Amino acid sequence: MDQTVVRSESIPKVRPAGSAPAPVQEVRDDVETLWVSRETAGDVLTRLKRSAPTRMMLFDITAIDERQRTHRAGQPDSDFTIVYHLMQFDRASKAPHREVRIKVALLMASLTMPSMVDIWPNANWYEREIFDLFGIHFSGHPDLRRILTPPTWTTHPLRKDHYARATEMKPYDLTEDREFAEQEALRFNPEAWGMQRRSANSDFMFLNLGPNHPSVHGVFRIVLQLEGEEIVEAVPDIGFHHRGAEKMGERQSWHSYIPYTDRIDYLGGVMNNFPYVMAVEQLAGITVPPRAEMIRVMLAELFRLASHLVFYGTMSQDVGQLSPVFYMFTDRERVFEIIEAICGFRMHPAWFRIGGVAADLPQGWDTLIRSFLDYLPKRLDEYEKLVMRNRLFKARTVGVGAYSLDEAIEWGITGPGLRACGLDWDYRRRHPYSCYDQLEFDIPVAQKGDCYDRVVVHIAEMRQSLRIIRQCLDQMPGGPVKADHPLTTPPPRAKTMHDIETLITHFLNVSWGPVIPAGEARACVEATKGLNSYYLVSDGGTMSYRTRIRTPSFAHLQMIPLISRGTYIADLIAIIGSIDFVMADVDR
Incomplete structure (x- = not known):
């Protein structure tokens, strides 16, 4: 099947003045796809959001470990690629549907990317997921910590050099010291989770809803900060059901x-x-x-x-x-x-x-x-x-x-x-x-x-x-x-x-x-x-x-x-x- 060519004229003018044209990638779906630099990514995404005639959603953010990939003709050199998927939501029922894919190349020597949380708040968890599973750091992120693996996890599972099967590892051994360290890592620290005192005359009061509460429909935990029965803050904690x-x-x-x-x-x-x-x-x-x-x-x-x-x-x-x-x-x-x-x-x-x-x-x-x-x-x-x-x-x-x-x-x-x-x-x-x-x-x-x-x-x-x-x-x-x-x-x-x-x-x-x-x-x-x-x-x-x-x-x-x-x-x-x-x- 011939690859669908994404035409550059179909993409809005999102490049900073004087910059080189963004390379347009050929893809097999109907999503407009282009590469931008790390330095201009925030500006490109902001312009796309503001230039959309209606609402533009940050639909997804993910990453690709490119280091073992052989078929990358026409794409910039990249060890890891960040992929932003945008989707436009229009009130007019006959308006043409539009999706845009923005890609950013990163080299192993500098696995850092600016956070996009200030542009779209839902970038928060997606960036934490990439940090957790790929080891890419997002500067300016408000709460960059692991989200799907335990806090004591030391590797990044979606990297190509990470094992795919348990049989590739040594038998699991839980010593007494390791068990203590794992339990200590789970100790709840309110400040580390972004919770603050609401007023000078009140103190923290916490309630764990889950991870096995009947109402959470699975293994899901929400840490609540309360004043009486009123919820001051709620912090979801996921990853208990992660299976790779x-x-x-x-x-x-x-x-x-x-x-x-x-x-x-x-x-x-x-x-x-x-x-x-x-x-x-x-x-x-x-x-x-x-x-x-x-x-x-x-x-x-x-x-x-x-x-x-x-x-x-x-x-x-x-x-x-x-x-x-x-x-x-x-x-x-x-x-x-x-x-x-x-x-x-x-x-x-x-x-x-x-x-x-x-x-x-x-x-x-x-x-x-x-x-x-x-x-x-x-x-x-x-x-x-x-x-x-x-x-x-x-x-x-x-x-x-x-x-x-x-x-x-x-x-x-x-x-x-x-x-x-x-x-x-x-x-x-x-x-x-x-x-x-x-x-x-x-x-x-x-x-x-x-x-x-x-x-x-x-x-x-x-x-x-x-x-x-x-x-x-x-x-x-x-x-x-x-x-x-x-x-x-x-x-x-x-x-x-x-x-x-x-x-x-x-x-x-x-x-x-x-x-x-x-x-x-x-x-x-x-x-x-x-x-x-x-x-x-x-x-x-x-x-x-x-x-x-x-x-x-x-x-x-x-x-x-x-x-x-x-x-x-x-x-x-x-x-x-x-x-x-x-x-x-x-x-x-």
Whole structure:
């Protein structure tokens, strides 16, 4: 596949006067990509933000260890590369979607980069993640310390010279002295966490919410500074669930990594496979058959229903209602019955494949789905009375944890949390992928951006998912469910005995996986909790050179301090529930 050339005239004038033109990189996706120097990066990002006709979000920051990469033709010399991904959010529904990728080359002798926290506040955690996993220092950062690994960790796991498997290390040994040192490192120091005395006549009072509190939906800790029951400061502490998912992408073949993606947003199932396989398909130039595209969309929307039902039930439980969660989990089981009938598995089917899906739809699939489509709307009507009209539920959520649209953009909020602020922005509509451009659906919005409105948007999205699934049911095309492409579909086994070349091709595809052409590409989907993106770098091998997973939950938890200050502990429980996150999606 020919690489897409990003034209320099499509990028705004962001260079300082008198500077040399920024080199424009050829990429395999549709993201405008250019290199800038470390000295001008802050100015470039500021100008891009200010020159945007509407709101420009800092969507992601990541890094690449370039030291073992061989295919870098046309790119500046670099030992490590910082990558900024910007996304523009426009109110006009027909406005062209725009994304920009800014890259900065760093040499090993000077792994330092200016912090961008003063431009976008959500750069905070992304820069801490890069510092932790790559060892790149961000000057001017307000709180540069490890975020995903323990404070006693001494190496940087995403560097290429770091081991990828535990078998490459000596057996773990925990001596008494080391155990004491590890425990001492976990001792809480309020000043080191940025907490200060509020007034001359008050002192610190702390409360640990988590890491195993029922309301934190996983292994998550929030350290609260309190005055009475009022929250003065809240500092999230993540990383308890970190498993090195991006590192695993460097040791698995392109195909065998698919099941690992299921475990990121573990409530999203094949929704995790979606952006990964689409990014690989862009790198390889694979066109997915129409039937496979529609099957993917139908399964993705079924998992959106399953995930939203979990959110709906646990959110109502968090604020004191016990009955709804049992009813809603029963409905989720009905969704899983359909998913199991089609995929063979329930929560983690790993059913999408590079170039299509694992198998065709089974006999009777349409009857199962049609019955469910007739069943769920009536149940949602009942839940409307049971939960949303309940005066106690409304008292706990209306006006609580609100943020404005501008604040949402500044902090990288996407998905239902963004649409609850009144912006009808949905990636399925603004940058259609798969077959969403062939389907009719509305984009639910609310106005206040509080806990209650975030629930309202989730519920309305469930009804739209039912609408999308019905269209897939009625319009399902015929044809193959996997692309007829040598990098995704090996020759039929029956033909392998005809000649040695066919046998070798089949053997290599099955055992080692495909050799994906060198290049870079990203794919993004409107996942269950917001925008989920995979940015892949291929060096022309059977495994990914760099796998970057941008998840919505990581960005969303950063906003907890902003929307919880001045509230009460009980309000924080409602705020946490309304964010809709899972910790595997945060920590990866």
